[in-house]
Amino acid sequence: MLELLGMSKQNTKIINARTINKLRCIVGLVLCSIVIVLTVVSVTLNFINFYNEDAPEAGIRTLRMYTTLSNIIAALGASICIPFQIDGLRKNRYKLPKWIVEVLYVGAVGVFLTFVTALSLISINLGFEYAMIANSNIFMHTLNPIFIIILFTVAISDSHLKFKDSFITIVPTIVYAMLYFVLVFITNTWRDHYSLENILPWPVEFVLIITFAFGLSQLLRLLHNLTNKFVNKNIERYYKESPDYEFEKITFAIQKLALVEAKYYHADDEIYIPVDIIQLLSQRYKTATLPLDIQYDIYLEAYLENIHKKENMHT
Helix, strand or coil: CCCCCCCCHHHCCCCCHHHHHHHHHHHHHHHHHHHHHHHHHHHHHHHHHHHCCCCCCCHHHHHHCHHHHHHHHHHHHHHHHHHHHHHHHHHCCCCCCHHHHHHHHHHHHHHHHHHHHHHHHHHHHHCHHHHHCCCCHHHHHHHHHHHHHHHHHHHCCCCCCCHHHHHHHHHHHHHHHHHHHHHHHHCCCCCCCCCHHHCCCHHHHHHHHHHHHHHHHHHHHHHHHHHHHHHHHHHHHHHHHCHHHCCCCHHHHHHHHHHHHHCCCCCCCCCCCCHHHHHHHHHHHCCCCCCHHHHHHHHHHHHHHHHHHHHHHCC
16 A cells, blocks of 8 residues: 555654554543443433333343443443553553453443444334433443444454454343343243334344344454554564664664663562563564573663662662
């Protein structure tokens, strides 16, 4: 694409890897906070309507709704992200464990299914205004899904998700569907608040719902992985091409890396070796004759030296 535009890779701007991660961290923190607030507000509104006869699924019965449950799961995923985002801003190093990404993945699929269903079936049956705007629907059916999808596909792009990772995302939908069909069509404990009996036989609906949810999970996974690839390529390019790490020897480049990392050291922080970055520098300098373990030792020695200098400056 760059060649078609008459541009070379060398002429494109090299973005500092820390700038990329800091931006993702800030956007993620803001979106996570918004998602949590909107979820608390919308669930609270549903509980307040406990005595409203026109809202039989209000109050504690709001927990019967797939929309409510999926929004709560997504908000839970967002709340788990926040401590890592705050720590990332403090240390200027942002990385989420994969299991947290997967929790948010589960929530994102749920609210995406809610968004599409509200925008199509519910809007057709009850009107667009009711489905997407009225009462708490503006939060659970519209705003929250939009923010969560952006959060998961843009800001929370730390892990490359494989096809097998997507199977866990439909587990809540399967469990809910089984529970719904048992309580509605077998025991008659719940009313059919989705009016499914008027559409298709419930076994057919069960299969269609799960299949559709799985399809949405693949779309979200694709978008997430595209961002992940874009971010990683830019980070790799920074350490492989940036003038910031243009030295005569890799030893000096590693020492520069240790100096930068030591600036963000705080008392009681765990000391870690950025293996992935050192490997990128090793590829840049083509240091086949210098073993990686030696390069790690060079980094650790320089890092500890810079920490001691920093501590002495504050004493």
